[in-house]
Amino acid sequence: MSFEMMLVQLAQGMVKSLGIFMWTLVISLPLGLLVAFGRMSKNPVLRTIIKLYISIMRGTPLMLQLLVVFYGPYYLFGLQIGGSYRFIAILIGFGINYAAYFAEIYRSGIESMPLGQYEAARILGYSRGQTFFRIILPQVIKRILPSVTNEVITLVKDTSLAFALVYMEMFTIAKQIAAANTTMMPFVIAGVFYYIFNLLVAVIMEWFEKKLSYYR
Amino acid sequence: MKKLTALLLTACLAVGLTACSGSSADTESTDSQETEAAEETADAEETASAETTEERTTFTVGFDAEYPPYGYMDENGEYVGFDLDLAQAVCDLRGWELIKTPINWDTKDMELNSGNIDCIWNGFTMNGREGEYTFSVPYVDNRQVIVTAEDSGINTLEDLAGRIVGVQTASAALDVLQSEDYADLTSSFGTLQEFGDYNNAFVELQAGAIDAIAMDIGVAQYQLESRGEGFKMLEEPLNSEQYAIAFKLGNEELKDQVEESLMELVNNGTFQSLAEEYGIEEFICLTPDSDASAEAEDAAAEDTAAEGTEDTAEAAETEE
Numbered sequence: 138m139s140f141e142m143m144l145v146q147l148a149q150g151m152v153k154s155l156g157i158f159m160w161t162l163v164i165s166l167p168l169g170l171l172v173a174f175g176r177m178s179k180n181p182v183l184r185t186i187i188k189l190y191i192s193i194m195r196g197t198p199l200m201l202q203l204l205v206v207f208y209g210p211y212y213l214f215g216l217q218i219g220g221s222y223r224f225i226a227i228l229i230g231f232g233i234n235y236a237a238y239f240a241e242i243y244r245s246g247i248e249s250m251p252l253g254q255y256e257a258a259r260i261l262g263y264s265r266g267q268t269f270f271r272i273i274l275p276q277v278i279k280r281i282l283p284s285v286t287n288e289v290i291t292l293v294k295d296t297s298l299a300f301a302l303v304y305m306e307m308f309t310i311a312k313q314i315a316a317a318n319t320t321m322m323p324f325v326i327a328g329v330f331y332y333i334f335n336l337l338v339a340v341i342m343e344w345f346e347k348k349l350s351y352y353r
Numbered sequence: 354m355k356k357l358t359a360l361l362l363t364a365c366l367a368v369g370l371t372a373c374s375g376s377s378a379d380t381e382s383t384d385s386q387e388t389e390a391a392e393e394t395a396d397a398e399e400t401a402s403a404e405t406t407e408e409r410t411t412f413t414v415g416f417d418a419e420y421p422p423y424g425y426m427d428e429n430g431e432y433v434g435f436d437l438d439l440a441q442a443v444c445d446l447r448g449w450e451l452i453k454t455p456i457n458w459d460t461k462d463m464e465l466n467s468g469n470i471d472c473i474w475n476g477f478t479m480n481g482r483e484g485e486y487t488f489s490v491p492y493v494d495n496r497q498v499i500v501t502a503e504d505s506g507i508n509t510l511e512d513l514a515g516r517i518v519g520v521q522t523a524s525a526a527l528d529v530l531q532s533e534d535y536a537d538l539t540s541s542f543g544t545l546q547e548f549g550d551y552n553n554a555f556v557e558l559q560a561g562a563i564d565a566i567a568m569d570i571g572v573a574q575y576q577l578e579s580r581g582e583g584f585k586m587l588e589e590p591l592n593s594e595q596y597a598i599a600f601k602l603g604n605e606e607l608k609d610q611v612e613e614s615l616m617e618l619v620n621n622g623t624f625q626s627l628a629e630e631y632g633i634e635e636f637i638c639l640t641p642d643s644d645a646s647a648e649a650e651d652a653a654a655e656d657t658a659a660e661g662t663e664d665t666a667e668a669a670e671t672e673e
Contacts, residue, residue, distance in 0.1 A: 142428060310426075
């Protein structure tokens with residue numbers, strides 16, 4: 138296979154990787170906030186369930202979770218899974234895994250807010266919702282941005298784990314081209330692609346941080 | 354206050370839900386082919402379960418895309434290989450649409466049992482696995498061989514004593530080496546090192562991390578040819594065995610149909626010319642006159658009798 142053809146094939150895989158990346162963020166960022174609320178809930182039952190969930194998500198390999206999500210429906214419930222479930226399983230797997238990590242990041246941000254701010258807001262007549270959305274959350278976002286950047290960059294690299302379900306993302310394609318042509322070149326190209334992708338992510342996140350660094 | 358919390362939760366849920374529904378839309382747009390294929394697979398499964406085989410429109414073949422010359426990605430990024438081209442020819446005869454689904458070799462049973470694929474057609478060794486799958490007639494005589502570096506000083510199986518031998522995870526070569534018949538040989542190895550794909554294994558061999566690799570002869574030939582100098586294949590094979598198409602245990606109906614078309618390809622020479630194209634003509638074990646083919650034709654004839662008229666079978670007979 139010519140070098141140009143490898144680039145084209147891997148670029149197509151890159152589009153798939155980008156798809157996993159985007160959808161995972163769209164699912165896990167809001168879901169993570171919900172999980173964070175559950176984690177900080179006053180209801181002990183909910184809190185314990187969420188703690189268990191986070192513990193499992195962080196304590197088992199993502200690749201294993203992907204396999205369970207994909208093959209679980211058949212092995213546990215005998216359901217026939219169609220081919221389109223492959224991508225959905227990847228999104229579920231990545232989504233719930235990353236939501237757990239984001240939840241802990243949100244929690245660290247929310248709990249780092251001084252109690253005095255809540256008290257002051259209350260005296261000024263803010264409701265709980267107003268306090269959270271107008272005062273707490275904007276500050277939380279500023280504080281947690283570096284940790285979120287960390288997690289997002291990890292996600293870019295983790296998309297390669299979709300090879301476990303033979304989803305045609307960049308890493309899977311690199312492996313296949315490498316096998317057919319008995320060369321390691323595709324891995325080098327894939328590495329460069331991942332690096333450029335992450336460089337972009339880092340630049341964009343830095344720009345966000347700068348944008349949000351008012352009042353400092 | 355509670356209202357606000359509720360509102361917030363609803364908003365989050367809404368975002369989550371849109372995300373989910375959006376994701377399926379994305380699948381359709383970006384992987385329209387795959388989705389389509391998948392939907393058709395689903396259809397095909399329904400058809401199969403309903404046992405109205407005439408309505409089968411698709412045939413999903415699971416294969417390891419890192420297994421040249423039986424299944425791999427060609428110059429243009431298409432999946433080709435002896436087995437895949439053969440499957441395509443069968444589908445052309447049957448009027449089915451072939452769906453090529455790359456799978457991980459170590460999760461092939463899950464893929465087959467969960468209905469993601471209709472069969473495993475990828476240089477699949479039947480010996481020792483007879484009770485686990487429904488197999489077609491064997492179509493390739495395979496041998497497991499040892500590949501090693503030219504200057505390794507390994508010339509016979511005995512020379513492997515104390516050396517590190519690589520073998521693909523879940524492969525037939527591994528089954529052979531772990532079987533009781535080969536216990537003496539395997540225990541003489543320094544280490545039996547499993548690996549995921551042949552590319553890594555060859556790099557390890559070059560780098561000296563392993564001393565030899567056990568693999569199928571067809572694969573060994575392809576690897577040696579494309580890698581050039583520096584490797585050799587031991588003349589003494591580990592064993593000989595046969596490749597067949599594996600269907601889910603009990604799926605005789607589909608097996609019979611595929612087998613019937615396969616025999617037609619053997620009788621009209623397509624099978625042989627495909628084998629020559631992929632350089633494995635020495636290993637094929639189906640010939641127009643072979644016993645296996647006669648058997649299969651009997652089966653096909655029975656099929657025809659049982660199911661009424663089948664154009665393909667008739668065509669096969671006229672060609673004789």
